Amino acid sequence: MGRMRGVIVVDEERCKGCRLCIPACKLGLLDLTSKKVNRKGYPYVQQTNWEECNGCTSCAIVCPDGCITVYRKKTEE
Amino acid sequence: MTKEELIQSENLVYKKPRLLNDTTMHYCPGCSHSLVHKLVAEIIEEMNIEGDTIGICPVGCAVFAYRYIDIDWLEAAHGRAPALASAVKRMWPDHLVFTYQGDGDLACIGTGETIHALNRGENITVIFINNAIYGMTGGQMAPTTLMGMKTSTCPYGRQADLHGYPLQITDIAATLPGTCYVTRQSVHTVANISKAKKAIRKAFENSMNHKGASFVEIVSTCSAGWKMTPDKANQWMEENMFKNYPLGDLKNE
Ligand code: SF4
Numbered sequence: 047m048g049r050m051r052g053v054i055v056v057d058e059e060r061c062k063g064c065r066l067c068i069p070a071c072k073l074g075l076l077d078l079t080s081k082k083v084n085r086k087g088y089p090y091v092q093q094t095n096w097e098e099c100n101g102c103t104s105c106a107i108v109c110p111d112g113c114i115t116v117y118r119k120k121t122e123e
Numbered sequence: 124m125t126k127e128e129l130i131q132s133e134n135l136v137y138k139k140p141r142l143l144n145d146t147t148m149h150y151c152p153g154c155s156h157s158l159v160h161k162l163v164a165e166i167i168e169e170m171n172i173e174g175d176t177i178g179i180c181p182v183g184c185a186v187f188a189y190r191y192i193d194i195d196w197l198e199a200a201h202g203r204a205p206a207l208a209s210a211v212k213r214m215w216p217d218h219l220v221f222t223y224q225g226d227g228d229l230a231c232i233g234t235g236e237t238i239h240a241l242n243r244g245e246n247i248t249v250i251f252i253n254n255a256i257y258g259m260t261g262g263q264m265a266p267t268t269l270m271g272m273k274t275s276t277c278p279y280g281r282q283a284d285l286h287g288y289p290l291q292i293t294d295i296a297a298t299l300p301g302t303c304y305v306t307r308q309s310v311h312t313v314a315n316i317s318k319a320k321k322a323i324r325k326a327f328e329n330s331m332n333h334k335g336a337s338f339v340e341i342v343s344t345c346s347a348g349w350k351m352t353p354d355k356a357n358q359w360m361e362e363n364m365f366k367n368y369p370l371g372d373l374k375n376e
């Protein structure tokens with residue numbers, strides 16, 4: 047049985063740390079950086095456990111600033 | 124499978140629309156404006172009419188919209204966007220002409236222009252961002268501020284005897300014979316974003332097909348003006364704004 051594998055790429059300099067994508071991920075895979083900030087001074091979003099991501103695109107759809115790019119592929123694992 | 128194997132163009136399923144410029148938008152973190160800009164860019168891209176679209180910017184938070192979406196824009200005097208859009212559409216009847224306005228621009232200083240352009244049945248789309256407050260100038264009371272809602276100019280909450288009532292401009296728009304489509308949407312969840320996108324697309328198609336004026340209200344948040352986190356603002360909007368501004372189509376002809 048295959049499953050959908052996904053991964054996101056965050057435009058870290060564009061992210062404003064608004065946190066709206068965090069609850070949008072039903073698998074709870076996102077969090078803000080705790081120590082690092084971008085050039086504008088915002089903490090930014092990171093995928094904490096990318097192996098679980100199914101590429102559903104919810105986080106990217108709710109991101110107001112279009113910071114998230116999503117890749118998805120069906121695998122045979 | 125490694126990240127590198129997955130991050131390949133053939134696996135791409137979502138990215139920022141091409142027409143949304145790389146310039147960082149000046150909006151506060153989590154602002155509904157940014158999301159609606161993203162939708163407008165996506166729709167124009169999907170309709171493949173970027174060369175035939177003219178947007179009209181308002182005065183207010185969205186005054187710099189022309190920096191963010193890569194189409195032709197004109198900047199209107201405060202509140203006059205629907206008047207300018209009427210002129211532009213009459214000059215370029217085969218173009219998509221839309222205005223993008225907040226509640227201060229559309230429902231206060233520009234109430235006259237809004238109502239008359241809609242009532243003339245101009246073949247334009249009006250996108251109305253209603254966050255019930257004046258965001259750009261520092262959170263003052265707007266015509267659409269809810270009863271009891273606190274702003275910097277009604278710090279004890281809006282009261283009927285002092286400030287009157289929230290202006291139901293979208294309901295007024297639906298009564299005008301010149302409008303063909305009047306709808307109220309929001310952009311705070313995946314499902315609502317998808318509905319709002321369909322609504323704006325329908326409005327744009329109506330304008331291209333000369334069906335009359337289309338009016339799309341987006342019930343929005345202003346986390347800075349409301350003094351809440353973006354997430355809290357979404358929740359507050361669901362609990363308070365939707366009671367006064369219920370979502371759905373008001374007119375669809
Ligand atoms: S694509 Fe879906 S599963 Fe992956 S991080 Fe985003 S919301 Fe979570």
Ligand code: SF4
Pocket residue numbers: 056060061062063064065066067068090091108109110111112113114153
């Ligand atoms: S929704 Fe977008 S801007 Fe907000 S924290 Fe997530 S990636 Fe950053």
